[in-house]
Amino acid sequence: MRPTTRRRFGAALAIGGAWAALPAFGQQKKPKVVASFTILADLVAMVGGDRIELATLVGADKDAHSYEPTAGDSRTVAAAQVLVTNGLGFEPWADRLARAASFRGRRVVATSDVPRERYLAGEQHHGAAAATDPHMFQDVALGRRYVATIAKGLAEADPAAAQDYRQRAEAYDKRLADLDAWVRQQIDTVPATKRRVITGHDAFHYFARAYGVTFRAPQGLSTAQEASARDVATLIQQIRREGIRAIFIENMSNPKLVEQIAREAGGGVGPELYVDALSPAGGPADTYEKMFRHNVTALVAGMAKN
Ligand SMILES: [Zn+2]
Numbered sequence: 154m155r156p157t158t159r160r161r162f163g164a165a166l167a168i169g170g171a172w173a174a175l176p177a178f179g180q181q182k183k184p185k186v187v188a189s190f191t192i193l194a195d196l197v198a199m200v201g202g203d204r205i206e207l208a209t210l211v212g213a214d215k216d217a218h219s220y221e222p223t224a225g226d227s228r229t230v231a232a233a234q235v236l237v238t239n240g241l242g243f244e245p246w247a248d249r250l251a252r253a254a255s256f257r258g259r260r261v262v263a264t265s266d267v268p269r270e271r272y273l274a275g276e277q278h279h280g281a282a283a284a285t286d287p288h289m290f291q292d293v294a295l296g297r298r299y300v301a302t303i304a305k306g307l308a309e310a311d312p313a314a315a316q317d318y319r320q321r322a323e324a325y326d327k328r329l330a331d332l333d334a335w336v337r338q339q340i341d342t343v344p345a346t347k348r349r350v351i352t353g354h355d356a357f358h359y360f361a362r363a364y365g366v367t368f369r370a371p372q373g374l375s376t377a378q379e380a381s382a383r384d385v386a387t388l389i390q391q392i393r394r395e396g397i398r399a400i401f402i403e404n405m406s407n408p409k410l411v412e413q414i415a416r417e418a419g420g421g422v423g424p425e426l427y428v429d430a431l432s433p434a435g436g437p438a439d440t441y442e443k444m445f446r447h448n449v450t451a452l453v454a455g456m457a458k459n
Contacts, residue, residue, distance in 0.1 A: 184311045186235040189244045190217040191431040192290055193263055193299070195441045197237055199325045200303050204314045208233070210250075213433040216405045217243060218375040222250045230254035235310045237261045237303060241287035242375075243429075261306030263299040264289050271295070273358040275374040286374055288429070292359035293333035293445065297326055332442055339449045340364045347459040350452060351392060351400040353411050354378070356428045366452065371414060376406045376429075385414060392418035399423060399455030404438075405430040423455040 186205045188194035194209040201207060208229050211217040217239075230236060231254040238247045240262035251260070264287065273286045289295040304322035308315035340348070348365060350357075354372035361368050371380035371388055392400070392414070400415045402408035404425045415422045426448050427438035438444040 184234040184307070185232055186237060186307070186310075187230055187233040189236075189238040189247055190215075190429065192429070192441055192444065193237055193239060195431060195439075196263070196290075196296070196299050197303055197307075199441075200300060200318055200322045201307055202317070202321055204311070204317055205235075205307065211244075211430065213431050213436070213439070214404050215430055216376050217429055218245070219377050220244070220246060222246050222253075226250060227254045230256050234258040235261060235306065237263060237306065239287055239290070240264045241285050241289075243287035245375075259306060259310045261303060263302055264295075266302045266305075267295055267298050273362060275355050275358065284374055286355065286358045288356040288374075289359050290441070291357055291428075292363040293329055293336060294363060295359055296441065297329045297333075300325055300329065328442065332445055336364055336445060336449050339453050340366060343453055343456045347456050349395060349397050349399065349459055350456065351388070351397055351411070351414070352426060352428065353401075353403040353406050353408070354428075356403075366456070371410055376403075380410060385410070389414055389418045392420065396459060398458035399452065401426045401451065401455065403428040404432065424451050426451060 183204060183206045185208065186197055186201060187208045187210060188197045189209075190211040191209055191213050194207060197205070198207055210222065210226050210229070211220045227250060230250055233256070235258055236251060236256055238244050238260070241264050267289055275284055275286050290299060300322050304318045307318045311318075345365070349367045349369075352368055352370045354376050355368070355370045355374050357366070357368040360366065369388055369391065371385050372378050391397070397418075398420055400411060400418075400420055401423045402411045402425055404427045406428070408422070412422055427444045431440065431444055432438040438447045
């Protein structure tokens with residue numbers, strides 16, 4: 154099942170109703186699983202396949218940091234057996250929502266099996282304390298950990314299908330290993346001195362460490378953090394000094410600040426990067442794999458101009 158914008162359990166309930174009229178089928182009900190945002194939903198869909206009913210809270214091209222859950226979200230979570238979130242403060246509203254929904258199911262926090270020594274802190278933005286960067290999914294190796302954690306969580310919630318979840322996760326993991334190798338290959342085509350990129354907020358520390366690219370952004374770990382005038386001025390100087398042409402807007406946040414920075418630094422902006430959300434179904438980045446292929450292709454083309 155592909156994650157789509159604000160998918161609800163409507164279809165699942167309709168199917169359940171149809172089954173209720175045909176008790177002879179004796180089908181076991183599929184667990185209802187809620188993923189907090191689209192990137193996570195795609196990973197859950199790859200592991201759960203048609204064994205689960207999947208709902209996504211924050212839709213395509215939407216910003217999970219600044220999201221405000223609705224009454225409908227509360228009903229969706231209340232009806233679910235499993236709630237999958239990124240954790241590390243990526244969705245600052247998630248715990249409140251689970252409480253409001255009196256959620257009694259299984260919480261799966263996708264980052265929970267990433268060892269502490271692999272955590273990275275954010276930049277110190279104008280006095281704000283450096284927190285742990287939650288955007289671990291931007292390193293495919295850590296995305297593979299998400300998949301393993303999701304498979305474990307689904308298997309615990311639905312032991313009857315455990316073998317199926319494990320097999321799907323293993324097959325998907327092989328594809329992600331290939332994806333990781335492809336990303337390295339692509340980045341390796343760019344000379345090390347040119348590997349500099351400007352984006353909207355600090356979502357790429359894990360990508361930077363994994364693939365050897367330097368990212369700078371006016372905003373911190375969350376799009377909700379204000380960029381200070383001093384940070385913006387420093388960034389503009391740096392772009393001019395280093396001749397950075399790889400300047401990208403984000404698909405799920407306001408592009409105005411990055412566009413202004415590019416203008417003042419005397420450059421243009423590259424295409425959208427898919428940062429904290431996938432594109433709508435049928436778009437250029439409607440899966441985790443396609444998101445990486447799109448972003449890396451755009452980054453390589455942008456860095457070539459540096
Ligand atoms: Zn973010």
